[in-house]
Amino acid sequence: MSLSDLHDIASKVLERVPHGEGEVIVDDRDKSLTRFADNGIHQNVADNTTTLRLRIVHDGRVGIATVAGNVWDKLDDLVAAAERARSVSPAGEVDALPDPGPETPFPAAFASATATASPELRADAVAVITGAAEKAGLRAYGALDTGVSRLVIHNSRGLRREAESTRSGLVAVCRGDQGGGYAERSDVNVTEIDAAALASEVVDTCKRNQNAVPIEPGDYEVVLSSYAVTEMLQHLSWMGFSGLSVEEERSFMRPGEKLMSDLITIYDDPAEREGAPYPFDAEGNIASRVVLVDKGVCRDVVHDSASARRAGIPSTGHALPMPNTDGGYTAHLAMAPGDQSIDELISGVKDGLYVTRFWYVRDVHPLKTMITGMTREGTFHIRNGKLCEAVKDLRFTQSIVDALAGTLGVSRERLVSIPEWSPGWDDAVIAPAVRLRSFTFSS
């Protein structure tokens, strides 16, 4: 559907709201994903789904309803369901819907090549990966996805937003008889993803990661790749970058306090061109740049309208779709680049470990930012500044803040990750590699 079609549906829904204020989000997504295993495509899917989300606010009560899929003849049902939910809710303090606000400052990231990507294009890109693996005597596994989203938000106060955005991602794992490798790339434009370069990276890592040897668990100096840092940043965000988590005293963030190294600056920037720019949040508020950690010092957190009101400040434009009891969300998280190359980070380590990737990371103690997980598909011993033998995967149990307090270097190069699955709002994470003084591997 075109944006014009979506505006038309949104208007029809709002016209039906019987009283009070209404907010409608119309989201039309067309997504495709080609999955491969053992050097062949084994799953290959596409879906086109339209979702309507209506919030009615009236008389101190809020009701929400959504319909998805076959929405066209369900506009009346949608309004009736939202109004029914509203009418039975006890009256309380509710947030007014946002005013129209300023014009959308920049367009969402969009590439027509991604929006029109064909199954043949995806298959041919996959063939580059599987071909390289086969040539090296390895087996390739992974997925290439492409998607386009068209979204509009209308509310009764006259707010009107629209965005047309695309994303694509290629993930590859290569496996030999005694170990594997991993690589991924994301881009707004699928034709900017260099499948051959990715194939070269994943095959190279896999070949080096054969016959890994055991290593004693303990504290090691480490260089973490961008893939691993991306995962750390996401967990840091879930554990404490929202205003609500600070309000509820479950966040590690203590504004003004220095918790990390001078080398660490973390921010959320919906306009960053290197990522996947997206100009507004799920309430239609313009998303602003928020510096979360500035040279190791805790600064600000992100808000939706509700937590911002309680904090006495304007929303930063980081709302998720309602109802949401988790508060604002950093959908465009980034760590600022450093001034070293990844090779320079490695060359500074006398005796340590290089970690390609984390796996199955879970929060163990959010206030301490303690996480646990495994290394996977490429953990290497660093000796005298050089990557040496592969070591067997290790479990880590580590406070992220403590680890980043000991940062010894940050890479210039950063990778963008636009997760295929994410809880957010067209997420992107931009992460460099880092060198850390100490990281605890527990088993």
Place this chain on the structure above:
Amino acid sequence: MRDLAERALDTAAARGARYADCRVGVRTSETVTVKNGEVAGVSRHESEGIGIRVVVDDAWGFAATGRMDGASIDETVARAVRIARASARVRRQPVRLAPAPAVTGNYVTPHTIDPLRVPVEEKIALLLATDAAIGRVPGITVRTSDTEAVRETTFFASSEGSRITQTIVEAGAGFDCVATSASEVQVRSFPNSFGRQQYAAGWEAVLGMDLPGNGERIAEEAVALLTAEPCPEGTMTLILDGAQTALQVHESCGHPTELDRVLGTEAAYAGTSFLMPDMRGTFRYGSDEVTITADATSERGLGTFGWDDEGVAAQRTVLVDKGLFTEYMTSRETAATFDGTSNGTMRAFGWDRIPLIRMTNVNLEPGTSSLEEMIATTERGVYLMTNRSWSIDDRRLNFQFGTQIGWEVIDGKLGRMIRNPLYSGSTPEFWGSCDAVANEAEWQMWGVVNCGKGQPTQLMHVGHGAAPARFQNVKVRPA
């Protein structure tokens, strides 16, 4: 539903599909959330559409749409066929499906009270009463409770002649309460953590939970945890409550016995398995106390149905028999690699996703012991309840779990409450050390509503029957 499905199958055949199936689905859900004494959300969601899966040129294609008119169905079938032809460009081996009989049937989840017909006012009243009970305990900073009601009706049709209508009904509820101090955040949940406890059943299942009656007790535990002693560190006897045992089964037995993982089709995402085919029938997975089944017929289980999403009848499969690894969960395609037949575990989360091998109800069968007896016969150990964190490697061997709360066990008696407990181990050694499982009186069905697998990710609802269980020589430590 039926007309559109027949049209999709006819169109697929005309376009060259040698096999096709489709699912026309309508899923309705309603959630009510109360937070800190206020209704934080009442929302209703309905999703309707059709997903079509085809084999063309010996390769798979799938496409889904919410547009339920003839022209859109034709277009979506054409898309699935084109995708399948693209798959064939990088095909490893031709798709081969194990035989399955054509089935005509109808199934509805047994239930007494339709959870979507329960007035929202009643649900709000239940949650506000729960919230009030929690709120009577000083020191709680956040109180959250919710209910979910689900009804999903699916019509499945295949080119081999199956025509099946199923309606799955689910009802769930639960609450969390948070207590904080300068150095601690402690959460207690009831009846289960990470959302709620959910059943394939009617609203009667929620009424049986008695959320308000447990609010004060659980909140007091959360506050007490702030000043409780840290979990001791060492190798000791571990007793798990039923909910944590259920998650242990999920992660360390359910996932590694999914045959698609074993064959590598999840290698890039969910991972693989340590249970290789040559281990079937010979590998000692656990002790004699350990019998684990995949049972899609278990009462009230979230993995209970009439037929799976390939039209294979619900059944009970013994995965581990008195410690011996005996069988995998399979699909028609994976079963064909062993020249066998599917044991009916292909499930899709919604009409817009393909079915994958998913746990049904993976149950640790009841033993002969009891929690009381396990504690009474333990010299030194810990008793841990309610999951807080879980992590396991991609082959499902090396795990570390944390629970919300625990107690020391000393000389056959429960001792002090302990906070931030973690335990870790390796799957076969851990289950090999299981020396007691509680009996049927303490065995119950647990629901997991966030089991992630596949790309695009599907969050499946699965069930686990479990009772408290005891393990020896486990590494335990504080977080």
